[in-house]
Amino acid sequence: MAWNEPGGNGKDQDPWNSGGRRGGGGGNDQGPPDLDEALQKLQEKLNGIFGKSGGKGSGGSGSGPASSGGFLGVIALVLLIGWGVMGVYTVDQQERGVVLRLGKYYETVMPGLQWNPPLIDDVMTVNVTRVNAYDHRSLMLTEDENIVDVSLTVQYVIADPKAYKLKVRDPEVSLAHASESALRHTVGGSEMNSILTEGREILGTDVKTRLQSYMDAYQTGLRITQVNVKEAKAPSQVQDAFDDVIKAREDEQRSINESESYRNGIVPEARGIAQRMKEEANGYRERVVAQSEGDANRFVALLSEYKKAPEVTRERLYLDAMEAVYSNNSKVLVDVEGGNNMMYLPLDKLTEGRQRSDITGGSSRLSGNDLREITNQVVDQIRQRQQTNRREAR
Known part of the structure; x- marks a missing residue:
């Protein structure tokens, strides 16, 4: 009889009871239970769980089927644990898991430790970050x-x-x-x-x-x-012809770029020259207009002075004209009336001394007094030559 059967003395036969007896010995034995007896008790307990009869038949004939049923129960438990372990899997961080339950889409699982029932769910992992x-x-x-x-x-x-x-x-x-x-x-x-x-x-x-x-x-x-x-x-059969076309197109583009560069250099320069010429023309126009206006104003002022004193003004104009003429000429030829030759006056020699003094003094232009003195000297020489010629003629 098993230790947990009804009516039995289970307390005395419990292998885990520290106060139980070993075999048929006294109840005060505190030693550990026998290992074979403990295994047999465990097997009988499993047989009871799976519905196997734990009672022994007459003559001990029931021990064989009980042992066979207990062994099958252990195998079933091991298979159940193995089936559960097979459903545990890990989805990598770069992957996603597509779950099919009985062949139909069920869900998409994210990275991490996952579990799905084996043989019922089918999981397909897909890398979603790899290029x-x-x-x-x-x-x-x-x-x-x-x-x-x-x-x-x-x-x-x-x-x-x-x-x-x-x-x-x-x-x-x-x-x-x-x-x-x-x-x-x-x-x-x-x-x-x-x-x-x-x-x-x-x-x-x-x-x-x-x-x-x-x-x-x-x-x-x-x-x-x-x-x-x-x-x-282009296809390899006509690649050479296309290379020639591309080369010609590149030469065309290069020529266009060179022309553009030349134009960009010439056009601004020409525009600058044209602008300069315009400015010079405008300056010349302003100068000529201003000079003409000044000459006109001076002539009007001179005319008013001439009306007031004609003799003085005429003499002044004559002297100014002579000054302007003689100041730019170094030699004068004088045609003597009644004479046979022309008199040459080396004014440059006559005025050389005066010009030196004037140059050292800071002026190279003849004054009115100088011109008058030179004129008087010329007149005197002309008179002397006329008298000499008359004497010779007598």
Whole structure:
């Protein structure tokens, strides 16, 4: 009989009771229970939990089925624990987990330690931060009916794990087809010259916008981060001819730049010269006008003085004129009336002494008195020569 059966003396047979007896010994034995007996008691207890009869049949025949049932219970418990442990998993910080329960979408789990029932839930982890790349290259026809060889790289990340895993069977294949379609559509609407030169960046931007619209329409869960046009060139069969065309275009641009540079240097200089000439002409005009007005005013003032004293004014004008003439001439030829030769007056020699004194005194111009003295000397010499000629004639 088991120690916990009804009607039995369970207190005395309890293996964990410190006051229990070992075997059939006295009740005052305080020693530890026997290990084999404890295991047997535990097995009988498990049999009772799983509905197995713990009573012994006549002749002890019930011990075999009880032992077999207890062993199966232990195995079932171990399997249950193992099944629970198998459902524990960890989602990395860069990942998201898509949970399917019995084949149907259940939830999307975030990073951390997670548990889902094994064989009931299926968890698919997706890296949502890694930047993936797809390369594509093909020959395409442009708007102006030329063929270009375009090579590009598409960079993308997984933005929606649920759509990436469940909406489309193979998102990468859809991305490849959509990339070629977007590229052909964009290249077909552009000219070859723009694609080969400054239009590469615009081409990449247009392809990215169109490709992202395709990915959203297909519900692939992909987000396009960048489209880089690595190379855009003419087909290899005609590459030499295109190189010549590009070289000629570069020479043309260089000539245009040189002409622009020359123009930028000449035009401002010419404008400066023209402006200077205008300023000089304006200055000359102002000077001539002012001089003319001054001469006119001086003549009017002289006329009023002449009306007041004609003789004095006439003499003054004569002396001023002679002064102006003689001050600029160093030699004078005098035609003597009634004579046979012309008299040469070396005024430069006559005035040399006076000019030296005047120069040392700070003036190199003859005064009116000097001119009068020189004139008197000339008149005296003329008279002397006339008298001499008359005597000789007698």
